[in-house]
Amino acid sequence: KQEVTQIPAALSVPEGENLVLNCSFTDSAIYNLQWFRQDPGKGLTSLLLIQSSQREQTSGRLNASLDKSSGRSTLYIAASQPGDSATYLCAVGGGADGLTFGKGTHLIIQP
Amino acid sequence: DAGVIQSPRHEVTEMGQEVTLRCKPISGHNSLFWYRQTMMRGLELLIYFNNNVPIDDSGMPEDRFSAKMPNASFSTLKIQPSEPRDSAVYFCASSLLDSSEQYFGPGTRLTVT
Numbered sequence: 128k129q130e131v132t133q134i135p136a137a138l139s140v141p142e143g144e145n146l147v148l149n150c151s152f153t154d155s156a157i158y159n160l161q162w163f164r165q166d167p168g169k170g171l172t173s174l175l176l177i178q179s180s181q182r183e184q185t186s187g188r189l190n191a192s193l194d195k196s197s198g199r200s201t202l203y204i205a206a207s208q209p210g211d212s213a214t215y216l217c218a219v220g221g222g223a224d225g226l227t228f229g230k231g232t233h234l235i236i237q238p
Numbered sequence: 239d240a241g242v243i244q245s246p247r248h249e250v251t252e253m254g255q256e257v258t259l260r261c262k263p264i265s266g267h268n269s270l271f272w273y274r275q276t277m278m279r280g281l282e283l284l285i286y287f288n289n290n291v292p293i294d295d296s297g298m299p300e301d302r303f304s305a306k307m308p309n310a311s312f313s314t315l316k317i318q319p320s321e322p323r324d325s326a327v328y329f330c331a332s333s334l335l336d337s338s339e340q341y342f343g344p345g346t347r348l349t350v351t
Contacts, residue, residue, distance in 0.1 A: 158338060159338050159339075161339065161340065163342075169344070169345075170329065170342045170343060170344040170345050171329070171331075171342040172342075173339060173340070173341065173342075176338070176339045178338075216281070218281075224286070224293075224294070225271050225273075225283035225286045225294070225297070226271075226273075226281075226283065226340060227283070228280055228281040228282075229280070230280045231280070
């Protein structure tokens, strides 16, 4: 059974810092990996999707990498802003199948 | 596109009552997923459909839970009878079979008293 772990569970940093969120998964036979953002009391917003054949994806200040062989992904956020404060969720699987989620990293960016 | 639509957004009901949650996927998407989110267990997949056919319902916690997809634009998740431990946020998501990126609805917050 696939298990997804996210480290750290919570992170608080001053505005402007670059930061890295980590995700690991136990079964490397994944179809893709997706990073989401969830604001309090809200739904999930898809940030980046990495197909299993890809190594990384970039969108604005966000960069996500995927190393299938080691079962790891990182989400890099450059020049963090208070508006980046949210919970970030990593999920693996996808395709025509469902996603397996990590518990998330609760991020606070201090103004 | 309006995105994935869920109703109701909030539902408060008493233990033993029947609850029906509704979802309209993004037009043209042929995969639909139901997830449940709790503080203790995080987000868990309950069931998913491909081309309106249920593929895997192994995540459905008990026989009290059932889901249907009568057509490509509508799905329901029913709980009968409801229990306090069913209190959670229920999300519906949809995707294209060959695209795999899933798009989530705003969720239904269910409280069973």
